[in-house]
Every structure is written in structure tokens, then in C-alpha cells.
Amino acid sequence: MYIDKELIAKTDEERKSFLQGLCWRYFKTTEANNKSLQEENSSAPMPQNSENPTLKNVLTSTSAFRRQFKIVGQIGHPNEKDKLSFTSLTRQIDSGLKQGYSEQEIVDGVIRAISAGMVLRSYVETFKEFSFERLRKILPNHYGVKNSTELYQSLASICQGPRETSQEFLMRALDLRQKILFSGTLDQGEGT
Numbered sequence: 001m002y003i004d005k006e007l008i009a010k011t012d013e014e015r016k017s018f019l020q021g022l023c024w025r026y027f028k029t030t031e032a033n034n035k036s037l038q039e040e041n042s043s044a045p046m047p048q049n050s051e052n053p054t055l056k057n058v059l060t061s062t063s064a065f066r067r068q069f070k071i072v073g074q075i076g077h078p079n080e081k082d083k084l085s086f087t088s089l090t091r092q093i094d095s096g097l098k099q100g101y102s103e104q105e106i107v108d109g110v111i112r113a114i115s116a117g118m119v120l121r122s123y124v125e126t127f128k129e130f131s132f133e134r135l136r137k138i139l140p141n142h143y144g145v146k147n148s149t150e151l152y153q154s155l156a157s158i159c160q161g162p163r164e165t166s167q168e169f170l171m172r173a174l175d176l177r178q179k180i181l182f183s184g185t186l187d188q189g190e191g192t
Contacts, residue, residue, distance in 0.1 A: 069101040071113035075120070078143045084113070086143035087182060103132035110135060148183040155180060 010018060071092055076083030089110070096106045107130055114121040120142055124130050146154070155176045160169040 069096050069105045069109040071109050073113065075110070075114045075142075076118070083115070086139065086145050087179070089113075089139065090182075107132055107135050110139075145183070148180050151176060151180045151183055 071084070071089065073084040073088065074082075075089060078086075093106055093110065096109065097103075101109075111121065111124055111130070114124070120138075124135075124138070127134075155173065158173055158176065160166070164172075
């Protein structure tokens with residue numbers, strides 16, 4: 001409870017330095033205690049029990065210290081203004097995986113980000129156990145994402161619109177190129 005009270009009024013940077021100091025003090029004292037116990041009982045080395053939670057494990061698993069995975073923005077209908085694009089959503093999901101969130105935490109975060117009243121949300125909430133793999137298959141279908149072959153054909157036949165500036169055309173072509181590269185990584189992920 002003391003730690004919770006200490007962290008509530010602090011900024012993210014202050015929380016980080018407080019927790020680092022706490023970890024440093026904890027591990028320094030436990031290392032000193034372990035050494036003195038081992039010296040006293042040198043014939044039997046101290047067993048390392050993996051079931052005993054360390055402060056580091058407690059800090060990462062306790063909700064007060066570990067934030068819930070959250071998608072920034074809302075998932076709406078494809079091409080709806082002020083809603084997340086497929087690329088942005090996928091990038092946030094990948095970032096969550098890199099930060100160590102479990103697949104189930106990410107699935108729950110994505111479901112919470114789907115706009116209320118959408119058929120997609122109703123559909124995914126009806127599953128008792130909605131897997132990460134299923135989510136990865138449903139999202140491209142929801143957004144109507146083209147596969148890399150279709151995108152490449154679009155790039156091959158792209159032309160500048162009558163009211164489009166050369167910079168806008170160039171950015172649209174580069175965006176299409178990046179979507180092809182991004183789609184290629186998605187296609188590889190499905191094959192594994």
C-alpha cells in the first residue's frame with residue numbers, strides 16, 4: 001500500500017526512478033543476505049526457488065505497476081474519419097508484443113478499442129476464447145486490406161489525378177509502395 005500511495009502523485013519519470021531505486025535497494029539487500037547465509041551454511045548452497053516471486057516479477061505483474069494494454073484510438077468502419085487505420089492498429093499490436101504484453105492482453109485491448117454497437121465487436125465478443133491468431137485473420141478482412149499482389153497491380157497502373165499535385169501523387173505512390181512491403185510481412189506471418 002505504501003508503494004501505491006507513493007506512485008499515485010508522481011509523474012511517469014518520477015515513478016520510474018522511484019521503482020528503480022526500490023529495485024536497487026531490494027536486490028542489494030537480498031544479495032547481501034544471500035551471501036551471508038551462504039557463508040554461514042557453506043556446505044549447503046542456498047536453493048533458488050523459482051516459485052518465490054522476486055520484486056522484479058511482482059513489479060511487472062502487479063496492476064499498480066504494469067499498465068493495461070490499450071489501443072490508442074478507436075476501431076471503426078474502414079476509411080471512417082477519426083478512426084484507426086489498419087496499419088496504425090497493426091503497428092500498435094506489434095509494439096504491444098515487443099513490450100511484453102501477452103497475446104490475450106492484446107486481444108482484450110483490441111476488443112475494447114472497437115466502437116460500441118459495431119457488428120465486428122458483437123462478433124468477437126460472442127467467442128468464449130477469442131485467439132490472437134483469429135484476430136490477426138479477422139482484422140485484414142474487416143478493413144478490406146488487399147493482398148500484396150493486388151497492391152502491386154495498383155502500383156503498376158497508378159496515375160496522377162487531374163486535381164492532384166505532383167507531391168500528392170508522389171506521396172500516394174510511396175504510400176502504396178509501403179503498403180506492398182507491409183502486406184508482404186503480413187503474408188509471411190500467415191504462412192508460418
